[in-house]
Structures are given as structure tokens and as C-alpha cells.
Amino acid sequence: MYNTRKITNDLFLVGANDRRLSLFEGVYPVPIGVSYNSYLLMDEKTVLLDTADKAVVHQFMENVNHVLNGRKLDYLVINHMEPDHCAEIPEILNKFPEVKIVCNAKIQTMISQFFDFEIQENQLILVKEGDTLNTGKHELTFVFAPMVHWPEVMVTYDKTDKILFSADAFGTFGAIDGNIYADEVDFDNRYMDEARRYYTNIVGKYGMQVQALLKKAANLEIKMICPLHGFIWRKDLNKFIDKYMKWSTYTPEIQSVLIPYASVYGGTQNTAEILAAKLAELGVKDIKICDTSVTDASYIIADAFKYSHIVFASTTYNNGIFVSMENLLHDIAAHNIQKRKIAIIENGSWAPVSGKLMTDIITKIPNTEIIGNKFSIKSALKENQIEELELLAKAIVDTMEI
Ligand code: FEO
Numbered sequence: 001m002y003n004t005r006k007i008t009n010d011l012f013l014v015g016a017n018d019r020r021l022s023l024f025e026g027v028y029p030v031p032i033g034v035s036y037n038s039y040l041l042m043d044e045k046t047v048l049l050d051t052a053d054k055a056v057v058h059q060f061m062e063n064v065n066h067v068l069n070g071r072k073l074d075y076l077v078i079n080h081m082e083p084d085h086c087a088e089i090p091e092i093l094n095k096f097p098e099v100k101i102v103c104n105a106k107i108q109t110m111i112s113q114f115f116d117f118e119i120q121e122n123q124l125i126l127v128k129e130g131d132t133l134n135t136g137k138h139e140l141t142f143v144f145a146p147m148v149h150w151p152e153v154m155v156t157y158d159k160t161d162k163i164l165f166s167a168d169a170f171g172t173f174g175a176i177d178g179n180i181y182a183d184e185v186d187f188d189n190r191y192m193d194e195a196r197r198y199y200t201n202i203v204g205k206y207g208m209q210v211q212a213l214l215k216k217a218a219n220l221e222i223k224m225i226c227p228l229h230g231f232i233w234r235k236d237l238n239k240f241i242d243k244y245m246k247w248s249t250y251t252p253e254i255q256s257v258l259i260p261y262a263s264v265y266g267g268t269q270n271t272a273e274i275l276a277a278k279l280a281e282l283g284v285k286d287i288k289i290c291d292t293s294v295t296d297a298s299y300i301i302a303d304a305f306k307y308s309h310i311v312f313a314s315t316t317y318n319n320g321i322f323v324s325m326e327n328l329l330h331d332i333a334a335h336n337i338q339k340r341k342i343a344i345i346e347n348g349s350w351a352p353v354s355g356k357l358m359t360d361i362i363t364k365i366p367n368t369e370i371i372g373n374k375f376s377i378k379s380a381l382k383e384n385q386i387e388e389l390e391l392l393a394k395a396i397v398d399t400m401e402i
Contacts, residue, residue: 002066003059005180007224007232008161010042010137014063016056017175024173025084028201028298032194033175036060036084037228039165040067041158044136045074048099049156049165050228051088060088061095072096075125075133077140078103079167080153081110085228090115100125102133104144106152127154143216145169147209149202155213162223169213170240171229173198182231182240191231195240197302198229199247204305205336210248214241250338250367252308255400256286260300261313261345262293262322267380268347271389272313274381275345278393283402292324297331304332309341309371309396312358316348321357329361338366341399343392349379371395 005013019033036052038060046068052060064073073096078086089111092099102125103111112118125133127142134140138160145153149168156165172195179185187195203210225233225240233240246253257279263269269291276287288307290300292314304310314325321329342362346355355374362368372395375388 002062004063004067007039007180007226011161011163012040012042012067013180013232014038014040014048014060014067015052016059016063018053018055019175021055028173028197029296030173032173034173035176035229037226037230038064038085039226040064041135041138042067042071043138046071047075047077047133047135047140048073048092049077049226050079050085050167051076051092053084054087057088057091061091064092065095073099075100075102075135077133077156077165078107078111079156079165080150080228081107081114082150082168083114086114090117093117099123102127102142104128104142104152104154107154110152132159143213145209145213145216147203147206148213149206157220157222162221164217164220164222164225166225166227168202168228169210170225170233170244171195171198171227172231174230176231180232181235182233183235185231187231192243193302195230195243196247196306197298199244200302200305200335201298204247204301205334207248207250207336210244214244214248217241247305250305250336252340253306254286255308255402256288257284257309257311257396258300258303258307259287259289259311259313260292260295260325260328261289262315262325263291263313263347264315264317264322267377268313268315268345271345271347271375271377271381272311274386275311275389275393278390279396282393282397284397284400285402292322292328297328300328301332301335301337304337304340307340308400309343311343311345311396312362313345314347314354314358316346316352316354319351319353321354325354325358329358333361333365336366338368340365341369341371341396343371343375343396345375345377347377347379352376352378369399371399
């Protein structure tokens with residue numbers, strides 16, 4: 001049965017949810033699912049904006065056919081060639097062989113990479129930055145957004161209704177539970193953490209490119225944002241755009257301390273917990289501790305973008321960093337996080353080396369400030385080290401704006 005939603009008199013949401021996917025992109029847990037949004041504009045010409053993931057092909061095609069209600073599809077605009085949005089292009093071409101594909105040159109190249117066919121010249125409308133497509137009442141403008149999240153990405157602006165079809169930008173993890181608008185749900189409490197986890201893990205590396213898109217978007221009058229995942233924004237747009245400004249400039253959201261630790265027999269965990277207690281006694285609020293062997297890295301990366309200070313605590317393992325911490329550190333560095341104040345705790349029962357090795361990775365992160373001296377324990381924290389730990393807590397607090 002079709003499950004479509006009317007957004008305006010001539011714009012419909014025709015995407016679908018996947019609630020069974022365990023790992024988005026094979027990496028990121030999606031415990032509350034994910035939506036693959038696609039939009040169908042029913043103007044004098046009909047326009048489908050992106051398709052959907054192969055997992056939802058049945059629902060997606062049923063939705064498209066229902067809204068078209070016997071009309072032919074005139075245009076398929078492809079904003080992004082990642083398969084969670086482009087996988088149904090063959091289905092659309094099979095069903096509507098006369099549809100014109102609207103895309104840019106990089107997208108054209110990727111079509112032939114992903115599929116065993118090429119779009120014929122007479123079926124292709126290649127667009128450049130700022131080109132427009134008139135569909136009757138509506139005029140669509142194509143704005144390039146390279147690396148948000150792949151190099152071919154563009155976004156589409158409907159000048160008539162002032163709607164930005166933003167591709168991956170402004171999306172969130174999480175299936176759509178009936179309510180399609182962000183203002184219809186308790187977004188801050190239910191979805192902001194997932195929006196941050198989505199942004200930081202998917203496009204967090206490309207802050208400069210997101211900034212470039214935000215600058216272009218600032219020149220457009222935008223009344224509604226329609227992303228490819230999650231909710232449609234029609235109110236409080238600036239609130240979410242402000243978050244994007246922070247995330248894309250690697251500006252912490254809160255002055256507080258995140259403490260990811262890797263501990264085998266509890267000595268490192270105990271030290272992390274006592275440090276957190278000392279920080280709390282000095283007035284730090286909202287401290288967060290997480291076990292890198294338990295908490296998926298994508299959640300810790302999201303928090304790393306949120307928190308101003310991070311204390312990495314790891315035992316030494318196989319003469320290196322404990323594996324879950326080593327993976328996390330490389331992941332954080334790969335996501336280009338910057339401007340963080342970082343302290344290090346190491347453990348090692350006979351030859352502690354994790355502190356030096358962690359520092360080697362962390363110092364490659366741009367604009368990072370290492371706070372205090374490396375704090376080193378052998379197997380377990382001792383009474384005579386408490387004063388040194390208190391000094392580390394004080395050194396951290398001294399660099400906080402609280
Ligand atoms: Fe949702 Fe970059 O694809």
C-alpha cells in the first residue's frame with residue numbers, strides 16, 4: 001500500500017523507512033532506523049528529486065506510482081549518487097523510459113560507474129552551477145555542494161516555493177514515525193543526538209565544504225528544507241543551521257569533559273571515574289564517561305564534536321594502545337575534528353606506552369591543545385597519585401570557559 005505525504009499542493013514525500021538495517025553504510029548502528037527521502041513535484045512537468053535505497057524499492061515505487069496517478073515522469077533530478085539515494089534509478093528508467101535525467105557531469109560519470117548503462121545524450125540534461133529548470137509553475141536552480149557528502153553532490157532550490165532540497169545536508173538518522181516535520185516532534189530531546197551523530201560521522205570531515213554550502217544557502221530565501229534523510233524543516237530553520245555552523249567550524253557546543261576510556265581489568269576505568277568526580281567537584285557539569293569497548297565509535301565521535309575537552313584514557317595492550325581506543329583515535333583524527341583541549345591517561349602493568357602512542361595520533365589533529373602532563377598508572381591508581389590527578393583536573397578546569 002502506498003504511504004505518501006503531501007508537503008505542498010504539488011510536492012509529495014515518496015520515500016520510505018528502513019527499520020531493520022543494523023549498520024548504515026556498513027559502519028553506523030541505526031537503532032531507530034533511517035529514512036530515505038525522495039520528493040515528487042507535480043507541476044506541468046513531473047519531477048522526481050532523487051530515488052531511494054534498494055532496501056525500500058517496493059514501497060518507494062508504489063509511492064511514486066500512486067502520486068503520479070497515471071501521469072508520466074518527465075524529469076529525474078539526481079542530487080547525490082550514493083546508493084542510498086540512487087539505487088532505484090534503474091527501476092525508474094524501466095518504468096519511465098522517456099524520463100529525462102537532470103544531473104551534473106560528475107553525476108553522469110558516477111551513473112556509468114555504478115550501473116552497466118549510460119544515459120543517452122537525448123535523455124540527459126547536464127546542469128552547471130546556477131542553471132535552472134522550468135517545470136511550469138516552478139523554477140528549480142541547481143547549486144553545487146561538493147563533498148557534502150561526495151564530490152558530485154548538488155542541492156536543488158525551488159525558487160517558486162523557496163524550498164531547498166538539501167541532499168544529505170540537514171539530515172538525521174532515525175525513521176520517520178508519521179510526523180514528517182521537525183516541528184511536529186520533540187526534536188531536541190528525541191533526535192538532536194542522532195542528527196549530530198549523522199552529521200559528524202557522515203560529513204563531519206568536510207567542515208570547509210559545509211561552510212561553503214552554508215554561505216551559498218545564506219543568499220537564498222529558504223522557507224523549507226527537504227533533506228534526503230529525516231525530517232523536513234519549515235520552522236526554526238536557524239536553530240538547526242546554527243548547529244551546522246558550530247559543527248562545520250568544529251566549535252564545541254558545551255564546555256565540559258568527555259572521557260572515553262579503554263580498560264581491561266578496571267584500573268583505567270577507576271582512574272577515569274575518579275578524575276570525573278574531581279572535575280565535578282570543581283564545578284564541571286555534564287561530564288560524560290564512555291567505555292570504548294562498549295560504546296560504538298560513532299556515538300563517541302558525535303560527542304567529541306559536542307564537548308570542548310576530551311580525556312583519553314587507555315591501557316597498554318600488545319605494546320600498543322588498546323584496540324578499541326586505537327580505532328577510536330584514528331577514527332576521530334580521520335573525521336578532522338579540531339580545536340579540542342585534550343588530556344591523556346595511560347596504564348601499563350610493566351611497560352606503559354599507550355600515552356605516547358595516543359599523543360602521537362592526537363597531536364596530528366589540527367589546533368589541538370594537550371593539557372597537563374601525561375598521567376600514568378601502573379595497573380591501578382595509588383593513593384599517592386591522587387594529588388597529581390587533582391592537579392590534572394584543575395589544569396583542565398583552568399582552560400574551560402565556565
Ligand atoms: Fe545519504 Fe551520502 O548519502
